[in-house]
Amino acid sequence: MNESRIKFRHLQAFIEVARHRSVVKAAGFLNVSQPAVTKTIRELEDVLGVALVERDGRGIRITRYGEVFLKHAGSAIAALRQGLDSVSHERIGEAPLLRIGALPTVSSHIMPRAMDLFLREKTWSRIKIVTGENAVLLEQLRFGELDLVVGRLAGADRMAGFVFEHLYSEQVVFAARAGHPLLASDRSPFAELAEYTILMPTTSSIIRPFVDRFLIANGISGLPNQIETVSDAFGRAFVLSSDAVWIISAGVVARDIDDGRLCILPIDTNETRGPVGLTMRTDAVPSVAMSLLMQTIREAAASRALI
Template sequence: MAPDSRIKIRHLACFLEVAARRSFGGAAEALAITQPAVSKAIADLEDILGVALFERSRRGVFLTGYGEAFQRYAGASLTALRQGVDSVSQAQARGGHTLAIGALPTSANRIMPQAVLRAKAEGLGATVRIITGPNELLLNELRQGDLDLVVGRLAAPRAMQALAFEYLYSEEVVFVVRPGHPLLAHETVELGQLADFTVILPTLRSIIRPEVDRLLVSQGVARLPEVIESVSPDFSRRYTRTTEAVWIISYGVVADDLAEGLLARLPVNATPAQGPVGLTQRAEMPASVSLQILMKAIREVAAEQG
């Protein structure tokens, strides 16, 4: 049931002061208003709720059973409101605090630049610090409180303890080469043909390596003769563009390279591996106003990019 819109902050403030001081006069003095104004606010509140909140006697003013029950929630409501106001004030204070965001290379390249730009345009005043690295490392830092958010792939269940994941989209693994690569002459490429070339794979501890291994094994490729393992987009991009290597990587890392024609996608004869990408936070930890602004921008950019 939605709260009664007739209940105002002044009602709660007067109620809490009377309950704390057991006096209408003391509440009026603390709130710097007249005693009749306090009395009217309490009468209005009791009328809205349909119960008596106070018992009046010569010894003072005391809460009824209804009043005691209402006091817990009224106090929590005003506390939450003050915290919300403080959070907004902090978010507006430029340079007041820093948001530490962990991002896998795929999201750091594809999502975060536009998301940060949009969040800044919507009033985000916090400094945004982007940290990239292996998924396992980023999640450990998130769990320890060194990061506020991780933008990347969903980890294995054992790595998600005390964490909460919000799905954004699914991203596939692609096979890319330099323009003019010999394999591009084929209408379709069998994965077994990769054995004739150097293949750049994610490292064993990377989040997408199990997906890549499963895909290769499913196509009868148990071993590749010449392999380089790397999670460095800069190294892998440069090596692929200047050699005949085949780079197996998440689409988001090379989306711009493919769009600009700097790399080309191989037409492999296999269903591409896919994995969910999203936002990972510490469970039960409410997001600050600044983080909410940034998360909203990330969701919007991810939705636009599909």
């Protein structure tokens, strides 16, 4: 194998095909033609001497060799991006950009306090905070688009190439507006839950499997009136203006609970607890500014009273 034949475009094309599980979508993202992406993947496979992708019905799937190579390709792209950013910032005299991914619960419950503490350190670093689903944030971390993710611990199959530091554990709650009929009912909330609109985490969210297992364990195999959302802004506004019930991580609604605007239904959800913490690439070496930011996140997490 002649490694010198592998170019940046090969890695970039393969990563986008793997990320989108589609040559067409990868081509659109890269702003090139579909045949060009297909040709680039074939060139990479010729160099490696193995198939990286194969047809799977109308789509494609990554082969075992492809999954192995993807981990290293992601690290290579991430390292290159970090190097380019470092040189660029050094040349123009700017502090490096710190790119943080955070779950909605972390963004609303932890990051404001962490940022207040960090800004007092006067590192003059530029900071970018991205909020989204855990799976999306981890993909961005893998490919060097983020430097740190603050969120739930993902499954073992998604943690290859990452290191996780536990901060705290958090559970899912059933939240409703103050004065909701279920709060005054003598029956179990599960007996009447199907009568109300339920805001559910999306199927790709990190907490959805916890929620599904919990509902099934309590005799609920399906809820007829569901809205799937990861938007805390929509969820909060909709629940406050209706009789909907919001199944959500406790941290997202902690302030609303404290203010008395929302209440937690009397449902024991301890079994939905899961670890929340810091996730980084195993090959990442935190800068001084990043180390300070991580420390302020630890302090903010430790100081918050979580449900």
